[in-house]
Amino acid sequence: MKKIKLILYILSFTLIFLNNLNADNSQQIDKISKNLRCLICQGQSVYDSQSDFALSMKVLIDNKIKEGKTEKEIYDFLKNKYGEWIVYEPEIGLNTILLWVIPLILFIFGGILIARKVSIK
């Protein structure tokens, strides 16, 4: 009886281990699809959405990873097809420089305010 239990334990552990070995692809799919906007159900990411578009997109990402494409290549491919809007993180460019700089400016500004308040006291 004990032997059977032991064998069962070992078997289940190896199964879990094998599962984890195969899972790294899906982790990468999750990572990429979290950064993609679902164009059908706007406001959701491809990762969250169950729309046909998002499901196909996940299959496509899987295929591209299997082809050996890197994350950046996949983003570039999709940007080429759908425009920059599909990724959540906008590139730094002339159009988006304000977007990136304003939080920094506000942060520094706030820092100065706090520093002054503290030094006055």
Added chain:
Amino acid sequence: MIKKIKFVIIILFFSFIFFVFFLGLDKPNSYLPKKNITEIDTSLVFKNLYDQKEIVLGELISKNSFSIVNIWASWCLPCRDEHEYLLKLKNLNKINVIGINYKDKKSNAAKFLLDLGNPYHEVLIDLDGTKSIEFGAIGVPETYLINNKIIVKKYIGPLDQSKLKDIIEIIKNEKN
């Protein structure tokens, strides 16, 4: 004095914010992908709906100068609405109309075409939807007007009389 300046700055700040949001009200909040793909990957391999034979997209498209690629499915209701316009396009006999069957069952797709008529010169299947992504599609129905491997125009949603006119006009202008 300082109080006054502060007051003015605050007023200016809020009116600026108000102005930005006010302008933003007019903007449509649904985003359509910009047409920044023009060239299509002609090395894509599709299967035919009826005999499952593999076909390279480039072979179909380079035949005629103008081709139309229409993404459709039997479960898609707007596709039924646009069907008559596709049939009209086929009757023009100038354009190569290619259908891509999107995430569909073979029997349903075949029945759909049997009931409503087959406007396509070739029906290809896209079982998992990944090939439509290569076109830049976000759903069904979508129609692409292609000239020499370049997407001239993209129509999202079902075709109607005005879009049909538009297509015919573009083809006419190009030929002159």
